[in-house]
Amino acid sequence: MALPVAITTEDKINMLMREGINKNADWSEAAHYDIRKPNFVIIHHTAQNSIQQTIRTFQLDHTKVSAHYVIGKDGRVVQMLNDYLRSWHAGRSKWGNVTDLNSVSLGIELDNNGKEPFPDVQINALLVLLDTLKTKYQIPFTNFLGHADVAPARKNDPSVFFPWKRLAEQGFGVWYDDSNLMSPPTNFNYVDALRIIGYDVSNLNAAIVAFKRKFIITDVSKELTDYDRRVLYNLYRRYF
Numbered sequence: 001m002a003l004p005v006a007i008t009t010e011d012k013i014n015m016l017m018r019e020g021i022n023k024n025a026d027w028s029e030a031a032h033y034d035i036r037k038p039n040f041v042i043i044h045h046t047a048q049n050s051i052q053q054t055i056r057t058f059q060l061d062h063t064k065v066s067a068h069y070v071i072g073k074d075g076r077v078v079q080m081l082n083d084y085l086r087s088w089h090a091g092r093s094k095w096g097n098v099t100d101l102n103s104v105s106l107g108i109e110l111d112n113n114g115k116e117p118f119p120d121v122q123i124n125a126l127l128v129l130l131d132t133l134k135t136k137y138q139i140p141f142t143n144f145l146g147h148a149d150v151a152p153a154r155k156n157d158p159s160v161f162f163p164w165k166r167l168a169e170q171g172f173g174v175w176y177d178d179s180n181l182m183s184p185p186t187n188f189n190y191v192d193a194l195r196i197i198g199y200d201v202s203n204l205n206a207a208i209v210a211f212k213r214k215f216i217i218t219d220v221s222k223e224l225t226d227y228d229r230r231v232l233y234n235l236y237r238r239y240f
């Protein structure tokens with residue numbers, strides 16, 4: 001019996017590239033191109049108990065999940081896929097009119113079980129990595145998102161412990177101006193505002209909970225209170 005032949009990364013990429021050639025069209029190769037760049041970053045918590053467990057999960061055949069980077073609690077950054085490859089981290093997802101986030105994003109997993117704070121050393125390592133990626137690929141600051149932002153009905157990561165305000169202060173993502181929380185006008189349509197920010201509002205309750213987990217933190221109920229509406233209006237006015 002023949003031993004299985006190990007497939008190299010190069011073989012695998014060549015195999016995948018062939019799927020991009022349309023057999024029903026003539027072929028005449030153009031001379032000018034490069035490789036498509038990531039335009040979003042999606043942040044996750046692993047919901048696992050160690051970085052070793054996560055690395056193993058992303059290498060096992062049956063799991064069908066991966067990420068470009070995993071960051072340990074000690075700030076160790078492990079890259080698991082080339083930035084130019086399509087990792088399987090976002091799954092079924094939507095942000096604005098983008099319906100396949102995996103195709104346009106980098107996935108970063110933080111080793112965290114979802115019920116604990118993120119150590120400073122881990123967040124500092126994340127900020128350094130984000131800075132590198134933002135500069136290298138010219139990723140717009142509004143395109144640094146959480147998994148729950150792009151899959152609100154399925155996902156809740158990163159948890160309420162994740163410091164989105166600190167990230168926004170460093171130029172990754174958005175935050176509201178808490179010194180100027182005006183009441184919205186009576187005709188303010190909060191569903192439209194959530195949609196314009198990017199949320200998939202087809203499951204409105206899920207979108208509201210995702211919004212509140214990120215910006216309100218202390219209350220993640222599915223009702224928008226007067227205060228929540230002020231925050232939403234402020235974000236909407238500020239960025240969109």
Ligand SMILES: [Zn+2]
Pocket residue numbers: 043044045089147155157
């Ligand atoms: Zn996730």
